[in-house]
Every structure is written in C-alpha cells, then in structure tokens.
Amino acid sequence: MISAQDWADTRRLWDYHQMDHTPRPCSVAIGLGSHDLGVADTAVDLYRRGLAPLLVFTGATSPTTRERMPRGEAFHYQERALELGVPSSAVLVEPRARNTGENIRFSRELLREAGVDVSSVLLISKPYEERRAYATARKLWPEVEIVSASSPMTLDEYVDSIRDARLVIDMLVGALQRLLIYPDQGFMISQHVPENVIEAYERLCRHGFTSRLLRDDEGQPLSHTRR
Incomplete structure (x- = not known):
C-alpha cells in the first residue's frame, strides 16, 4: 500500500526532477528515446510552434521497449512525427543510443556530420527525467545552451x-x-x-521503492554517501 x-x-x-524551463527557439530539438511516445508528441508540438527547425530522435531499444518498439525507439518516434505532419526533411534519426549519455554523444555526432550548427538544444525527455537529461547534456556538451522540456503533465x-x-x-x-x-x-x-x-x-x-536503483556487485543499492 x-x-x-x-x-x-x-x-x-x-x-525536483522538473527543471521548469520556458521553451524558447533553439537550433534543434532532441527527443530522448524511451517507452513514452509523449516525447515525440512534445517534439512535434515544439516544432509546430516554431521553436526548432529540426528534430532529432535518438534511441535503440531496451528491455522495456523491445516488444512495443521493435524497430527501435528513434524510428518509432520518427514515424509518429511523420504521422503528425512533420516533413521527413525536418527529422533526423539516431538509432544506436542505449543510455542518456549515448543519446547526447551520438546526437551531437549526427548533427556535426549533417553540418548543422548548434548553439542551443531543446532537450525533450520524460517528465521525471528532465533534470537527469539536463545534467548529462551539460557535462557532455557544455558549449551549447540546454533548455529542458517534456510533456506538460502532473x-x-x-x-x-x-x-x-x-x-x-x-x-x-x-x-x-x-x-x-x-x-x-x-x-x-x-x-x-x-x-x-x-x-x-x-x-x-x-519503504521499498527500490526496483530501479543501481546496485553493487553484492546486490546492495549504491549509496550517495559512499566515496
């Protein structure tokens, strides 16, 4: 109970996980792959509002998405965006990333290879992942401004x-x-x-809400007090 x-x-x-950033025009919007198609829907909404001229969807599959999104999270996000009317020329797909760090690194590489000049990123995640995504992007891509976004949900x-x-x-x-x-x-x-x-x-x-905690070799949850 x-x-x-x-x-x-x-x-x-x-x-706390919400960054409460106000969306503003950025060079690109990057949707981080997950089980949640709401990330793609939010990316499309921001595109329609003129806040990003280009969408990047990034993500392979995970144990939680393999059955629902067998072609990979990024490709399913792309299909959703195209269904909602975004032109294919405005969508790039990064299908290899399997964690947030790879989402950022591989998207950055994809945009560089495509010749896209990036000074700011609308970074779209699940609502409870806003701060984690922001902190990861600031570490791996410090020269660009990061604006966090997610589906507006309670x-x-x-x-x-x-x-x-x-x-x-x-x-x-x-x-x-x-x-x-x-x-x-x-x-x-x-x-x-x-x-x-x-x-x-x-x-x-x-109180036992521990199924998603990282654990050590002995199966004990890693503690933030350990050094």
Missing part, C-alpha cells in the same frame, strides 16, 4: 498514463539516485539537491 507520506515524498521528487496524470503507481515511484527514486551518484562517476554535472528532497528519497528507499 502506498501511504500518504509516500505520495508526499513522491511529489517532492517529481517537482504527477497524477503521469501515473494514470503508466497505470502502475508503484513503478512510477520506483522510476522517480531511481532517477534521483543517479543524480546523486553519477557526478562522482563523471557522467553528469553536479547539481544541488535540497535536503528535504534527499530525505524524501531516503524514506521511499526504506
């Missing part, structure tokens, strides 16, 4: 769309763990995490 305290802590993590709306509240909480907890430990591993920039967010994260871990 998910308690009132669990929900309060989950909302605190959800709010936590309740997102839970309804996934239809598995416990899984959503697990994903939020896993994303927060990565924000805490990945900077020391060189995967993303370090960002301030308020104490009340850390406390909410630790309570949710104690």
Whole structure:
C-alpha cells in the first residue's frame, strides 16, 4: 500500500526532477528515446510552434521497449512525427543510443556530420527525467545552451498514463539516485539537491521503492554517501 507520506515524498521528487524551463527557439530539438511516445508528441508540438527547425530522435531499444518498439525507439518516434505532419526533411534519426549519455554523444555526432550548427538544444525527455537529461547534456556538451522540456503533465496524470503507481515511484527514486551518484562517476554535472528532497528519497528507499536503483556487485543499492 502506498501511504500518504509516500505520495508526499513522491511529489517532492517529481517537482525536483522538473527543471521548469520556458521553451524558447533553439537550433534543434532532441527527443530522448524511451517507452513514452509523449516525447515525440512534445517534439512535434515544439516544432509546430516554431521553436526548432529540426528534430532529432535518438534511441535503440531496451528491455522495456523491445516488444512495443521493435524497430527501435528513434524510428518509432520518427514515424509518429511523420504521422503528425512533420516533413521527413525536418527529422533526423539516431538509432544506436542505449543510455542518456549515448543519446547526447551520438546526437551531437549526427548533427556535426549533417553540418548543422548548434548553439542551443531543446532537450525533450520524460517528465521525471528532465533534470537527469539536463545534467548529462551539460557535462557532455557544455558549449551549447540546454533548455529542458517534456510533456506538460502532473504527477497524477503521469501515473494514470503508466497505470502502475508503484513503478512510477520506483522510476522517480531511481532517477534521483543517479543524480546523486553519477557526478562522482563523471557522467553528469553536479547539481544541488535540497535536503528535504534527499530525505524524501531516503524514506521511499526504506519503504521499498527500490526496483530501479543501481546496485553493487553484492546486490546492495549504491549509496550517495559512499566515496
């Protein structure tokens, strides 16, 4: 059972993961592959609003998308965009990336090979991945401005769309763990995490929302207190 305290802590993590950037015109919009076609829909909306002249969709497959998106996340995103009226000339596909770091690195390489001059990026992710995507891009592509974006959804709306509240909480907890430990591993920039967010994260871990945590060789969740 998910308690009132669990929900309060989950909302605190959800709010922290959101960057609250205001979308503005950028050189390109990059949609990070996942199970969520809402990323493609958001990219198309931003394109239609004139905020990006070019869309890049990046992503191979993962255990959670292999059946739903057998041709690869990026290709399914591309198909969605074309169905919604985006011309094929305005879409590039990067089909190899299997994690956020590769999403950024491979998209950067693709744009360089295509001769696209990039000074700013609308970086589109799932709502709870905004901060992680931003921190990764700032580490790997520091010379460009990153503007985070995602589907404009509340936590309740997102839970309804996934239809598995416990899984959503697990994903939020896993994303927060990565924000805490990945900077020391060189995967993303370090960002301030308020104490009340850390406390909410630790309570949710104690209450068993741990299926998406990274673990050590002994199967124990990696801790942000370890050095």
